[in-house]
Amino acid sequence: MKIALFTDTFAPEVNGVAHTLKRWVDFLESHQVAYRVFAPETRTEDVSTNCIYHFKSFRFFLYPECRLAIPNTMTIREQLEQFQPTLIHIATPFNIGLCGLHYAKKMNIPFVASYHTHFDQYLHYYNLDFLSPWLWRYMHWFHRSAEKIFVPSEETLNELQQRGFTNLHIWSRGVDCTIFYPKEDNRSFRQAYGITEPYIVLYVGRLAREKNVDLLIQLAKQMPSSIRWMIVGDGPLKAQLQQIAPSNVTFTGFLRGDALAEAYAAADVFAFPSPTETFGNVVLESFASGTPVVCANRGGVTTIVKEQQTGLLCPPHDLNTWRAAIEYMLKNEEKRKQMGKAAREYAETKDWNSIFTELLSHYEQVMHKRESRYA
Known part of the structure; x- marks a missing residue:
């Protein structure tokens, strides 16, 4: 298994999506699953490594934790051709995510997506409600070819089902109970x-x-x-x-x-x-x-x-x-x-390890489905 992750937010950014994706990458590494991450540059000292590639970016005004990157498509294509991923995971629907979608289709690589943020609800707080119909059309177009769409909760799954999304699966969230725990003395x-x-x-x-x-x-x-x-x-x-x-x-x-x-x-x-x-x-x-x-x-x-x-x-x-x-x-x-x-x-029931193990099994199901389709 070789995973290419495309995301418009990643560590060291401080937000739930970046935190979750960083934990996911750490899990892949600990289980010796090969991966590549394509993400925005968040600070001047960000340096691309053999596994994580950064691209110049600027903050998205509605959601500063997500950045609009200026991806180097030549670099992405070269890295994908060298790496030969068996699955692409697109975590966000902005510039980096669009690159992931483009190359998944162009290179015939199965891809999954995850839905993390109710951007349509954000529009209300910035007096941009009139954009909501266009946003949902875009989100439908963006996700329609995904083998699976992962959502973090039942509420989000129900919301997307009502809006006509299919292939929805829950990818829940965990917590490290060795870091966060009760203390009597404050x-x-x-x-x-x-x-x-x-x-x-x-x-x-x-x-x-x-x-x-x-x-x-x-x-x-x-x-x-x-x-x-x-x-x-x-x-x-x-x-x-x-x-x-x-x-x-x-x-x-x-x-x-x-x-x-x-x-x-x-x-x-x-x-x-x-x-x-x-x-x-x-x-x-x-x-x-x-x-x-x-x-x-x-x-x-x-x-x-x-x-x-x-x-x-x-x-x-x-x-x-x-x-x-x-x-x-x-x-x-x-x-x-x-x-x-x-x-x-x-x-204590929300263990990251079991949550990530389940996600990995979803990846395997997608790959097996693709293999049987072309057998």
């Missing part, structure tokens, strides 16, 4: 950020319109000052949110590794108001840390969060419901602990 985290309030409510993610983070700032203004609101992440709205946030809101910027794990474990509640998720990796990380969640009752998170068992689900923009849900969580310590325990138990 004093070091509190000292690091000067937290004296009795409660911590945490958000982790991009600071952008489609994430609905401004709802948390509104809540911070209305709710008691006994809560410290921790906003972890970066994005185009950061400066604006900082200007309007009250003094009990702390913006940490991006956190990684142990620092991020410590933030999850130190929080009493994880608040995630984004209504546009296809899965919600950060929710699973919070679960692994034993921290229950309050989430928007929309998108992929609805297939993860069990109401009153691992968290609470609220209408995305209903400020009163959100306030009541967070107050309920903070006032009911025993219930909060029960939810945190159940959340951790659920996270």
Whole structure:
């Protein structure tokens, strides 16, 4: 098996898609499966290697984590001819993905695709709803020749089925429970950020319109000052949110590794108001840390969060419901602990190794189907 992966976002970019794809490549390497990655250059020191090829790029305005690359088609063709992949996986529908689609067809290589992002929902937040019909036509055209289309959740699968997509399969997400786990002592985290309030409510993610983070700032203004609101992440709205946030809101910027794990474990509640998720990796990380969640009752998170068992689900923009849900969580310590325990138990079932093993079996099915077709 030889896999060529085409993606418009990859490590070291900080987002769920890049994180998942980097883990997938590490899995392929550990299982001695040959691969090549074609991805945008994300910083000046990015250097192409024998397995990963970078191309100059610029950020896509709707989704800065995805980059519009200027791929060198000669280089891609040469590498594919040398490598002779048995399968192409196209992870994103932009420039790099288009190159993957072109060469899959031109070289008669079977390909699969994955759908990670509800771009049509993003359009609403940028007053571009009129583009939605054209976007869906493009997405249909882009994916129609794929042997399989992988989606991260039941919600996303149902959404695409209703829009006429076929050959859909769930490629779920996992979490490393050795990195994210409950910790009884959060004093070091509190000292690091000067937290004296009795409660911590945490958000982790991009600071952008489609994430609905401004709802948390509104809540911070209305709710008691006994809560410290921790906003972890970066994005185009950061400066604006900082200007309007009250003094009990702390913006940490991006956190990684142990620092991020410590933030999850130190929080009493994880608040995630984004209504546009296809899965919600950060929710699973919070679960692994034993921290229950309050989430928007929309998108992929609805297939993860069990109401009153691992968290609470609220209408995305209903400020009163959100306030009541967070107050309920903070006032009911025993219930909060029960939810945190159940959340951790659920996270322990989401093992990356078994998830990737299943994806590899999907690859094998596609290859066997192609072989039998030409036998």
